[in-house]
Every structure is written in structure tokens, then in C-alpha cells.
Amino acid sequence: MEYFPIFARLNGRKTVLVGGGNVALRKARLLLAAGARITVVAPALAPGMATLAASGELEHVAARFSPEALDGAFFVVAATDSSAINAEVFAAAERRQLLCNSVDDLAQSSAIVPAIVDRSPVQVAISTGGAAPVLARRLRERIEQLLPSGLGRLAALARRLRSRVTARVHDPEHRRGVWERALDSDAANAVAAGRGSPNDFRAELDAQIAAADASSAGVAWLVGAGPGDPELLTLRALRAMQDADVVLHDRLVSREILARVRRDAEVITVGKQSGCPGTTQAAINEKLVALVASGKRVCRLKGGDPFVFGRGGEEIEALRAAGLAYEIVPGITAGVGCAAYAGIPLTHREHTQAVQLVTAHGKGAWDSIDWQGLAASRSTLVFYMGVARLERIRDQLIAHGRSPDTPFAIVESGTTREQRVVTGELATLPEVATRHTIRSPAIVYVGTVAGLANELAWFAPVQSAEAPPIYATLSATG
Numbered sequence: 003m004e005y006f007p008i009f010a011r012l013n014g015r016k017t018v019l020v021g022g023g024n025v026a027l028r029k030a031r032l033l034l035a036a037g038a039r040i041t042v043v044a045p046a047l048a049p050g051m052a053t054l055a056a057s058g059e060l061e062h063v064a065a066r067f068s069p070e071a072l073d074g075a076f077f078v079v080a081a082t083d084s085s086a087i088n089a090e091v092f093a094a095a096e097r098r099q100l101l102c103n104s105v106d107d108l109a110q111s112s113a114i115v116p117a118i119v120d121r122s123p124v125q126v127a128i129s130t131g132g133a134a135p136v137l138a139r140r141l142r143e144r145i146e147q148l149l150p151s152g153l154g155r156l157a158a159l160a161r162r163l164r165s166r167v168t169a170r171v172h173d174p175e176h177r178r179g180v181w182e183r184a185l186d187s188d189a190a191n192a193v194a195a196g197r198g199s200p201n202d203f204r205a206e207l208d209a210q211i212a213a214a215d216a217s218s219a220g221v222a223w224l225v226g227a228g229p230g231d232p233e234l235l236t237l238r239a240l241r242a243m244q245d246a247d248v249v250l251h252d253r254l255v256s257r258e259i260l261a262r263v264r265r266d267a268e269v270i271t272v273g274k275q276s277g278c279p280g281t282t283q284a285a286i287n288e289k290l291v292a293l294v295a296s297g298k299r300v301c302r303l304k305g306g307d308p309f310v311f312g313r314g315g316e317e318i319e320a321l322r323a324a325g326l327a328y329e330i331v332p333g334i335t336a337g338v339g340c341a342a343y344a345g346i347p348l349t350h351r352e353h354t355q356a357v358q359l360v361t362a363h364g365k366g367a368w369d370s371i372d373w374q375g376l377a378a379s380r381s382t383l384v385f386y387m388g389v390a391r392l393e394r395i396r397d398q399l400i401a402h403g404r405s406p407d408t409p410f411a412i413v414e415s416g417t418t419r420e421q422r423v424v425t426g427e428l429a430t431l432p433e434v435a436t437r438h439t440i441r442s443p444a445i446v447y448v449g450t451v452a453g454l455a456n457e458l459a460w461f462a463p464v465q466s467a468e469a470p471p472i473y474a475t476l477s478a479t480g
């Protein structure tokens with residue numbers, strides 16, 4: 003750790019700000035917001051600074067910097083446009099063992115000012131230790147979006163109600179549970195979103211205090227993690243991943259996504275992989291129910307969307323049967339996500355009016371598929387879990403009247419850095435897939451829109467049926 007992060011209480015404390023220009027003005031505003039008692043040392047002041055001095059919000063010493071200016075100071079900021087003066091200020095501060103920040107000059111600083119997300123009293127400070135200021139700003143933008151605008155209001159309200167909870171709930175574990183549930187409630191969300199009433203939140207908190215004895219606080223969040231790219235996670239999915247005590251995830255969920263799970267959460271892999279034995283669905287249901295019943299907050303993380311070939315329905319039935327609480331967080335299903343990343347406009351109006359999501363996997367699935375219906379319509383067909391059944395898909399569709407020259411596209415590991423897209427005509431679907439050694443997870447599109455990938459792809463190159471296969475676009479070059 004190169005820098006030790008602290009939040010300093012400057013309120014009423016003397017802070018010496020050296021420099022009277024616009025850089026100094028920006029710092030002055032920030033320091034005033036923290037209640038600092040500012041002494042500006044500068045021969046002359048720019049208009050904004052002069053206004054602050056005239057209104058008595060800061061004191062102005064109209065002089066060039068000299069070390070005595072630091073007498074009685076608690077903190078020092080050098081904000082001149084001369085690195086020589088900044089260096090003088092820093093040296094003087096070092097002699098007095100005072101923390102000093104020179105604006106945009108790491109070498110002349112013993113303290114750095116982070117990028118801030120301010121929802122006071124909640125504050126998030128971000129620093130890259132000067133390594134990449136732009137990265138810090140990008141992170142700040144993302145966190146800005148993540149945190150609701152009224153978060154500070156909620157925190158201030160919680161501060162006022164703290165003693166109320168402490169007085170009535172003695173067990174620290176229970177107290178934490180009361181706060182967690184109250185802060186997760188609709189009433190809290192409404193306050194954080196800037197529209198709720200403090201009284202509703204207080205009522206919610208009281209209800210949680212009353213319920214504290216019934217200590218089974220377990221809940222299951224059935225969360226869709228999307229097709230692979232972590233940027234496709236919803237904000238709600240991210241929140242469940244951050245709030246969970248335990249994460250039960252399928253194998254399909256990528257490492258990059260799991261990296262965003264709360265660090266001290268227990269992470270358990272339960273998925274099946276095509277062709278390999280894995281945890282059975284019954285065992286998954288049982289494990290999920292046992293964890294939630296023991297009071298855990300469980301994030302059940304699934305690839306894509308939990309209700310699209312995700313067996314989310316069965317897990318919820320098990321939770322319901324056990325009388326346990328659950329929530330469902332939708333995700334971007336592979337059929338939609340991979341189409342976007344492969345440039346396949348699923349319902350391009352000049353080609354089709356419908357999309358059908360199909361799987362040939364599962365309970366008696368093969369026999370119950372309405373091939374007649376699938377083949378007859380002009381709809382875009384999206385086959386999940388089809389890699390091992392391409393020959394039968396081709397044969398059935400053509401036998402039921404779909405034209406052999408209908409375009410197809412296969413997307414392997416869609417939306418990830420390993421994405422491959424192969425296009426061709428339905429007649430040679432299985433042969434092309436074999437030639438390009440397509441592996442699971444892959445999804446198959448059949449319909450005229452599949453051919454548009456050849457023109458519209460943007461994320462990874464598209465390979466046509468005849469072209470020699472290219473593997474892992476990235477590793478081939480690197």
C-alpha cells in the first residue's frame with residue numbers, strides 16, 4: 003500500500019493554501035465545503051478568490067510564500083503555477099512535519115487528494131496513487147452512477163435513528179440484521195432515490211426491530227449474470243453479488259463476473275457442464291433451501307437469464323415449498339446478448355417478425371419439439387445447448403420444409419474475449435461446425451438475419467463456412 007487512506011476533519015482548522023489563481027479557487031471551494039479555516043498566501047488574487055476573501059470566507063495574506071506562513075497550520079495545499087514555489091512550500095511543510103498536497107505534483111506532496119463521490123455523510127474516495135488519474139475519474143463516474151442521489155439523506159437519517167436501534171436491540175448480530183433489512187427496504191430505497199419520507203423509513207426500522215427475534219433472515223436472490231461480459235451485469239445483479247453471504251454459481255458464469263462478488267462471501271460452484279457429471283438439480287435445490295433456511299443471504303448466480311433454460315423455476319418451487327423468501331433478477335439471455343455482439347438483428351423488420359428460443363436438451367425435449375411449426379415460419383430460430391445435435395437440427399428443419407440455403411450463424415463463447423462467429427447455410431451446418439471445432443457454450447441462429455452478421459459484426463471477426471478456421475482471435479496474435 004503506497005498511500006494510507008484517511009478522511010481528515012478540517013472543520014475549523016487552519017489550512018494554508020498557497021496560490022491565488024483558478025486552481026487554488028477550486029481547492030478553496032472544496033476545503034470550504036469541509037469547513038476548513040483557510041489562509042490564502044499569494045501576492046494577488048484572481049476574481050473568484052477575491053470575492054471569497056471580500057466576503058470573509060477566507061483570509062488573504064498578500065505576500066509571496068515564506069515558511070512562517072505555515073505557523074499554526076494543520077494542513078497545507080500548494081496550488082501555484084510555479085513548481086519552484088510548490089517545492090518551497092513542500093520543503094517548509096516537511097520541516098514542520100505537516101501534511102502537504104501540491105496540486106498535480108506528486109513529487110512535492112506527502113498527501114494526495116482523491117477523486118470523490120460525495121453523498122455526505124457518505125463519501126467514496128478513489129485514488130490510483132497518481133498512477134492513472136483518468137482511471138480514477140472513470141471509476142468515479144461508474145460509482146456516481148451506482149450510488150443513488152439521496153444516499154446521503156438516507157445515511158443522515160440512519161445516524162439520527164441509530165441510538166433508537168441500539169437501545170432496543172442488544173445483540174450486535176441481530177442489530178446488524180435489523181439495519182441490513184431496513185436499509186434494503188423499499189422505504190430506504192425511496193429515501194435514497196430522493197422521493198421517500200423519513201417517517202416511512204422509521205416505521206420500517208421499527209417493524210424490523212419488532213421482527214428481530216424471528217431471526218430467520220435468509221433470502222435467495224436468483225440472479226441472471228448475462229452471457230459472459232461482466233459489463234452486461236445489471237446494477238441489481240451487482241448489488242445482490244455484493245450483499246450475499248454465499249454465492250452459488252453455475253459453471254457458465256465467467257471468472258471476470260465472479261471477481262465482482264463481495265470478497266468475504268463464500269463462493270460455491272454447483273453447475274453442470276455438458277458431458278461432465280456435476281451437481282444434480284435436486285442437490286442444488288436442497289443446498290439452496292438449506293442455506294436460506296439457516297438465515298443466509300444467498301445469491302444464486304446463473305448464466306444469462308434465470309428463467310431462460312436456467313431451471314430457475316424449479317429452484318423457486320423448492321424455496322416456496324420451504325416457505326423461504328426469494329427475489330428474481332433478470333439477466334441478458336445468451337440468445338439476445340450473443341446476437342448483439344455478433345451483429346445479428348434478431349427481428350430486422352425486412353426479414354422476420356418473430357424469434358423463437360429453442361432447446362433440444364432436457365426432459366423428452368427432442369420428441370416434443372414442433373419441427374413443423376419451427377420450419378414453416380420465417381421466424382428467427384435460436385437454439386440453446388445445440389452443439390451436440392446440429393445434424394438433427396439441420397435434418398429436421400430441412401425435412402419439414404425450411405430451405406437448405408437458409409443462413410445460420412454459430413456464436414461460441416459470445417460476448418467474451420474468446421467469442422467466435424461462424425456463418426454458413428443450413429445444409430452444411432454440422433459439417434461447418436465440426437470443421438471449425440465449435441465447442442460449448444455456443445448458440446445457433448437460423449434465419450435470414452443470421453447472414454447479416456457478415457456485414458454487421460463489430461466485436462469479433464466473422465468466419466464464413468469455407469474460410470479456414472481462426473482460433474481464439476486474441477491468443478493467435480499474441
Ligand code: SAH
Nearest residue numbers: 306307310312335336386387415416443444
Ligand atoms: N440461462 C442461460 C442459458 C443456459 S443453457 C441464458 O439465458 O443464456 C446453456 C446454453 O446457453 C449453452 O449451451 C449455450 O447454448 C448458451 N450460452 C450461454 N452462454 C453463452 C455464450 N456466452 N455464448 C454462446 N452461447 C451461450
